[in-house]
Amino acid sequence: MQHQQPSAAVLAFSGMIALAVAMGIGRFAFTPLLPMMQQDAGLELAQAGWLAGANYLGYLVGAVAAGALPWSVATQLRVGLAGVALTTALMAIGDSWAAWAAWRFIAGLGSAIVLVSTATLCMGRLAAMGQSNKAGIVFAGVGAGIALAGLLSMGLALAHVSSSTAWLVMGLMALLGTIAARRLWGSPASTSTSFRSTVPVPKSSGQSATDTALPAQQAPSGESAHSVLLRHWRMIACYTSFGFGYILPATFLPAQARQLVSDPAVFGLAWPVFGIAAAASTLVTSRLLQAFSRRKIWIVSQLIMAVGVLLPALWTSIVAIVIAALCVGGTLLVITMIGMQEAQARGGAHARILTAAITTAFALGQLIGPIFFSVIHDWLGVSLAVALQLASAVLVLGVFFLLRPFPSAPSLAAPFH
Numbered sequence: 001m002q003h004q005q006p007s008a009a010v011l012a013f014s015g016m017i018a019l020a021v022a023m024g025i026g027r028f029a030f031t032p033l034l035p036m037m038q039q040d041a042g043l044e045l046a047q048a049g050w051l052a053g054a055n056y057l058g059y060l061v062g063a064v065a066a067g068a069l070p071w072s073v074a075t076q077l078r079v080g081l082a083g084v085a086l087t088t089a090l091m092a093i094g095d096s097w098a099a100w101a102a103w104r105f106i107a108g109l110g111s112a113i114v115l116v117s118t119a120t121l122c123m124g125r126l127a128a129m130g131q132s133n134k135a136g137i138v139f140a141g142v143g144a145g146i147a148l149a150g151l152l153s154m155g156l157a158l159a160h161v162s163s164s165t166a167w168l169v170m171g172l173m174a175l176l177g178t179i180a181a182r183r184l185w186g187s188p189a190s191t192s193t194s195f196r197s198t199v200p201v202p203k204s205s206g207q208s209a210t211d212t213a214l215p216a217q218q219a220p221s222g223e224s225a226h227s228v229l230l231r232h233w234r235m236i237a238c239y240t241s242f243g244f245g246y247i248l249p250a251t252f253l254p255a256q257a258r259q260l261v262s263d264p265a266v267f268g269l270a271w272p273v274f275g276i277a278a279a280a281s282t283l284v285t286s287r288l289l290q291a292f293s294r295r296k297i298w299i300v301s302q303l304i305m306a307v308g309v310l311l312p313a314l315w316t317s318i319v320a321i322v323i324a325a326l327c328v329g330g331t332l333l334v335i336t337m338i339g340m341q342e343a344q345a346r347g348g349a350h351a352r353i354l355t356a357a358i359t360t361a362f363a364l365g366q367l368i369g370p371i372f373f374s375v376i377h378d379w380l381g382v383s384l385a386v387a388l389q390l391a392s393a394v395l396v397l398g399v400f401f402l403l404r405p406f407p408s409a410p411s412l413a414a415p416f417h
Contacts, residue, residue: 008125008126008129008131009134011122011125011126011134011183011184012122012126012134012135012137013137014180014181014182014183014184015118015121015122015137015138015141015181015184016137016138016140016141016144017141017177017180017181018081018114018118018141018177018178018181018184019114019115019118019138019139019142019145020141020142020144020145020148020177021081021084021085021114021145021173021174021177021178021181022080022081022084022110022111022114022115022118022145023111023115023141023145023146024141024142024143024144024145024146024147024148024275025084025088025145025170025173025174025177026084026087026107026108026110026114026174027055027059027107027108027111028145028146028149028250029088029149029153029167029170030048030051030052030055030104031150031250031253031254031271032150032153032254032268032271033153033166033167033170034048034252034254034255035157035254035255035258035264036157036162037163038255039163040162040163041095041163045252045255045377045384046374046378047097048251048252048255049251049370049371049373049374049377050101050370050371050374051097051100051104052104052247052251053367053370053371053374054100054101054102054104054105054108055104055105055107056108056247056363056366056367056369056370057105057367058104058105058106058107058108058109058110058111058112059108059109059111059112059366059367060108060112060360060367061105061108061109062080062108062109062110062111062112062113062116062363063112063116063356063359063360063362063363064356064360065112065113066112066113066115066117066356066359067352067353067355067356067357067360068356069113073117073120073121073185075185076113076114076116076117077113077114077117077118077121077181077184077185078185079110079113080109080111080113080114080117081110081114081177081178081181082110082178083107083109083110084107084110084111084114084174084178085171085174085175085177085178086171087103087104087106087107087110088103088107088171088174089167089168089172089174089175090171091103091104091164091167091170091171092164092165092167092168092171093164112359112363115359116352116355116356116359118138119340119344120344120351120352120355121184122135122138122184123135123340123341123344124344124351126138127344133286134286135282135337136282136283136285136286136337137282137283139282139333139336139337139340140279140280140283140333141279142278142333142336143275143276143277143278143279143280143281143282143329143332143333144275144279145275146271146274146275146278146279146329147272147274147275147276147278147279148173149170149275150254150268150269150270150271150272150273150274150275151272152169152173153166153268154264154268154269154271156169157268158264158268224350225353225354228346228347228350228353228354229353229354229357231407232343232346232347232406234401234402234404235342235343235346235358235401235406236357236358237361237398238302238398238402239339239359239361239365240361240362240364240365240398241365241394241395241397241398241401242305242335242362242395243361243362243363243364243365243366243367243369244365244366244368244391244394245302245305245306245309245365245369245391245392245395245398246305246309246328246332246366246391247365247366247369247370247391248309248370248373248384248387248388248391249308249309249312249324249325249328250274250328250332250366251369251370252384253270253271253274253321253324253325253328254267254270254271256312256321256384257269257270257318257321260317260318261318266318269322270321270325271325273326273329274325274326274328274329276329277325277326277329277330278329278330278332278333279333280330281329281331281332281333281334282333282334282337285297285334285337285338294338294341294342295342295402295405297334297338298334298335298338298339298402299402299403301331301334301335301338302331302335302395302396302399303395303396303399304327304330305327305328305331305332305335305395306392306393306396307327307392308324308325308327308331309324309328309388309391309392309395310388310389310392311323311324311327312324312385312388313384313385313388313392314385336362339362340355340358342406343355343357343358346406369391372387373387
């Protein structure tokens with residue numbers, strides 16, 4: 001049976017829902033549910049760090065698998081989303097830490113596969129339709145999913161629902177989202193394993209042609225994937241610092257808020273604020289890209305994130321938590337989206353490999369973050385505040401990899417600004 005190609009709007013909104021499930025629930029549902037698990041399951045902060053690490057390890061494995069699997073994009077989407085929905089619901093069964101770690105690992109694996117395949121499918125198809133500006137809608141799904149999971153968790157906490165029941169509700173939401181996103185794998189293009197795309201950005205006076213439209217042919221047909229990865233090592237290194245720097249507030253922000261305010265109606269707002277800022281940021285960035293280069297926006301965003309990560313370490317206040325949520329949430333998806341666009345634009349015939357590579361680098365950074373904190377907290381007695389200061393410094397260090405423009409292919413060696 002021949003499927004009709006969905007419109008750009010349907011494609012973008014379906015991608016948004018897929019990312020809401022994969023990232024808002026598969027990756028980040030644990031964050032707003034952590035205070036509930038601390039209260040009724042006795043989960044300690046260091047244990048939470050190891051559970052988060054299991055999810056991030058799964059994300060790392062999934063990012064590597066997404067670039068290597070011979071499956072079609074449709075198959076990757078279906079398997080990834082189904083894995084997220086199932087393992088989220090399984091978190092409701094029992095109280096075994098080992099089982100929780102296994103389920104969070106598989107959820108992380110599925111979420112990475114969904115992110116890479118959705119980005120590849122949606123950006124490739126939207127570019128082919130001349131609708132690349134709708135990429136912001138797709139990536140707004142991450143923030144929308146975070147906000148929805150946060151608000152749902154806050155409502156369940158106010159209703160004095162157990163954390164196991166809350167996980168079951170999250171699993172049901174993931175299942176409904178998977179069904180709603182089915183148009184993605186109904187697209188004829190989704191049966192392909194890769195895309196050759198252009199990620200255009202309207203040219204402004206501050207940009208050159210190389211920055212505004214980077215075609216897939218930028219990678220010469222004879223250039224190997226290994227050469228493309230070596231040429232973009234700075235992009236990969238910066239994405240690693242990004243993953244390490246953002247992950248501590250993205251894991252512990254509601255728990256930090258709970259230490260300051262006991263009312264769930266107050267501390268529960270920290271994560272929805274994070275998600276709303278994230279969702280709004282991608283839509284704003286789509287407009288900013290008409291005036292500024294991706295690299296410049298990336299630099300400013302990473303510096304703002306560094307400030308947001310540092311603030312709660314210097315100022316113990318619920319106001320600091322809210323500002324941190326705005327700074328980190330408001331830049332998380334900006335950097336994610338711009339990095340994906342750079343990889344799609346500059347990877348050429350190896351765009352999916354480069355996209356998977358930066359996703360893997362991001363996953364490695366965010367895997368190291370919570371494990372590093374758990375180790376230094378348990379063995380050295382280092383506080384979360386000190387760990388946040390270190391994470392902020394790593395983000396600033398990563399900016400140095402962005403100060404020079406990313407290299408173009410040999411055939412398009414003209415610099416851009």
